[in-house]
Amino acid sequence: MDAIFNYLDNMFAHLPKTEEVVRAKNELGQMMEDKYNQLRAEGCSDNEAVGQVISEFGNLSELAEELGISNQYQSASSEDKFVSVTAAEGEAFIEKTKKAANKIGTGIAAILLGVISIIFFSGYAEGTFSPTLGGGEPNKIYIAVGLGLLFILVAFAVYLFVMTGITTEKYEIFEKKMVKLDPHYKLIIQEAKENHRPVLTRKISIGVGLILLAVAALAVSGILSEDNEALLISLVCVLLATVGVSVWLFLSGGMIQSAYDKLLNEGDYTLERRKSESVVQRWASPYWSLVVVVYLAWSFITADWSKSWIIWPISGVSFGLISTIIHAATSSKQ
């Protein structure tokens, strides 16, 4: 029953509280309540009754003229900002998002594994792990093996990213336009998002916890056994592996969350946010390409693979900072 009044409140939330609007809301609420009670008396469950009442509610734009709010409906629809999404399309989109999250997570894990292998093998070649292997010509083989693995794994990751890009391309419109859902389906998505919230929180806390543990282990051993390079390199590898697992957790939780947000026009996908988000997106791709170039150039010129990875966490944090600034700048302009 509350669901019906919540729904009605939502529908009227952005309308001016004129006498006509208040009267319309009361009358519609009365009719919906009567219908709900009747359906319940006929033996429908709470869910069924709410679903039927909401699906038979109709569309407020029908009342636009009577309520003197026609300008609002015109401005919203004439600029073609909306895209209608059916329940089947919405479900397919969520399913694709789940698969995309897995693929991107696997791709990132593959890249990190490649970085781990080059760090490990270049450490091995320099005789970090065993004094007998120090110096000498044949050790270049190990570097070659590490690099080879890196390229194979990166190629695999790029393949996964491209495949994901192709399958999710047709849903790009959900990022740009406001989504209009069937009211009954909207209710289902709202519930799904609510159920997903604790899952997301758990995934983020586990991911952050793992990374903090690995960073702490690295920092502590860096202080205690400064000279034990073998231990430090191994811990860097462990840290990168941990980042791989955590990123996978963040992606699988976060991408589903943003799929719900896109469908509901909430979170990062409200009208104002969508505007500033497109600015961030224009930034993101040249930014990350530059980071990759800097990382590869630094690594190949100095051959210091065990240090150059630091560029990733630094550019990740900077990216977060830049997008926050862009969001703040765009919203203050409005």
Place this chain on the structure above:
Amino acid sequence: MISSDVIRGYTDIIILYLLMDEPGYGYEISRKITDRSQGLYTMKETTLYSAFNRLESNGYLRSFSGTETGGKTRTYYELTPQGRIHYQLKKDEWIVTKKVVDQFIK
């Protein structure tokens, strides 16, 4: 399913007919529409309210607040004399419309 475009011109006649003998309130009318059409047509709440509003401002309906026996206070709608005339006009219009369209139905 009946498309809302087709029936839009006849929401008035449906509502006026159902208020012909006695006043009624929103959901009561809505349920009578579904029952009388044997479930083939259910009028959306917004369509119904929009029609009440329009019919009232045209002077075909009058609204008053009333209480059901042992029940809640509701807004009731009642047909005015102009409403009865309007119903007759719409009825004549429909008879002609039906006759015309029927000429093109095999």
